[in-house]
Amino acid sequence: MNSAIGTPKEVLDTPALCIDLDVLEANIMYMAQAAHSMGVGLRPHSKTHKSPAIAHMQLAAGAHGVTCAKIGEAEVMARAGIRDILIANQIVTKDKIARLMGLAAYTDVMVAVDTAGNIADLSAAAEAHGVTLRVLVEVDIGLGRCGAMPGEDSLALARLAHESKGLRFEGVMGYEGHTVMIADEDERRRATEASLMLLTGTADWVRSAGIDVKIVSSGGTGTYKITGAWPGVTELQVGSYGTMDVQYYENVGMKEFNYALTLAATVVGVKGSERAITDAGIKSLTKDFGWPLLIDPPGWELTGLSEEHGWLTRRGGAALRPGDRVTVVPTHGCTTINLHDEYHVLRDGRLVGVWPIAARGKVR
Ligand SMILES: Cc1ncc(COP(=O)(O)O)c(C=O)c1O
Structure with a gap:
């Protein structure tokens, strides 16, 4: 895992839960x-x-x-x-x-x-x-x-x-x-x-x-x-x-806050021009409040999650290739964060720290 301080977000190994x-x-x-x-x-x-x-x-x-x-x-x-x-x-x-x-x-x-x-x-x-x-x-x-x-x-x-x-x-x-x-x-x-x-x-x-x-x-x-x-x-x-999430920002309209939490993922395969597959599935993102929101690149939508794969559908965006990066905002922060060991903490798009999510999984 490339987690040296100063690493740009675009080269962090994925899936990476990120905090701005x-x-x-x-x-x-x-x-x-x-x-x-x-x-x-x-x-x-x-x-x-x-x-x-x-x-x-x-x-x-x-x-x-x-x-x-x-x-x-x-x-x-x-x-x-x-x-x-x-x-x-x-x-x-x-x-x-x-x-x-x-x-x-x-x-x-x-x-x-x-x-x-x-x-x-x-x-x-x-x-x-x-x-x-x-x-x-x-x-x-x-x-x-x-x-x-x-x-x-x-x-x-x-x-x-x-x-x-x-x-x-x-x-x-x-x-x-x-x-x-x-x-x-x-x-x-x-x-x-x-x-x-x-x-x-x-x-x-x-x-x-x-x-x-x-x-x-x-x-x-x-x-x-x-x-x-x-x-x-x-x-x-x-x-x-x-941290905020799509449910509160988009669906409830709490626009005085912003998305601090995102997930960086990588395209690992494409199927023709309309479908791309990422390395972030249901083990990295939850969908109890609906599909997470793909915010980058534009013109693509996250339409499916299997165990280790995210399924993207083209909505007019430019063609994707294996190795391309995508950024997803969780719909439900609480349950998504629970899936990860650490935050990749970023300032101006560069890594400034890796913080343990120390209370994840503490269901007892
Ligand atoms: C008892 C209790 N208090 C406060 C909260 C905080 O809610 P929110 O994440 O909506 O700010 C929750 C969330 O489920 C809760 O269960």
Whole structure:
């Protein structure tokens, strides 16, 4: 692999997942300034980039902590020196609870809870390990995934967490995952505000029961402007904005950000003038949000992915030959990044670093 510093993007061996550092920095700065001007905190979700280096860039730009999806991701961030970590999921198995106690012994890790049984298990483990574990009650604000029902059910859990030894109840979290990708802006706003009403209404209910609610956490890239401005929300858990992808940029229209993430691939064969085959298949690119976007060369489209091959169809472009380079933008950054070991980090089209994607594959 040609990965000497200074190598131009065009001669990196492929498939190569690339990050344009200027664009990444601009995206990170844009969100940090937006959060600052809305007066809301920022706890970026590292499930997208899976990189402690990028998490540190977000912290340096003003974020006060990170969000993780899994305990394995949280362990990677903790080992990289990050202390304020939210695991925005439930940790329920014995093994994982023990790992969580390990993290609680040297970080300010915080975890989502949504059942009384889990609260009891976490409390017993925290007591046994002599640690204090921070918890947020997750409220289902319409996604229908995890979370307790808003109102009475969430209040009961908040009270239980507040009274449980070994736990520190910090507040509530939601995730409006069912609204973040609504293409119509008015409809997205209407649906998001309906969800946020459930979240902040629940927080108010908990407060009126005499329990302090410090944190009200929610938000995704598609809703950051709505959620960040909503009274009562204290922090945003946005993930995809840093690297960006086609789903958010093209389909949802988040054009204030740009594509930092691309995949460089090479044409390995052609079939007549209308079909070309690349070296980047489904092991390099995901299609859970549709076909990745071929942005270079113009006049060609990615129309298929098999295990190790990308299938290109000519749409008026100049003929391709084996050895020609193509650039593809992932439709879904989170799942595509998970396929790769490292980022090829570029400034002005030249390699300035190779960064491990240290939290890739950390599904446990
Ligand atoms: C709980 C939670 N919070 C925040 C996010 C961030 O979302 P996005 O990548 O849309 O910014 C996600 C994404 O799936 C999520 O699951």
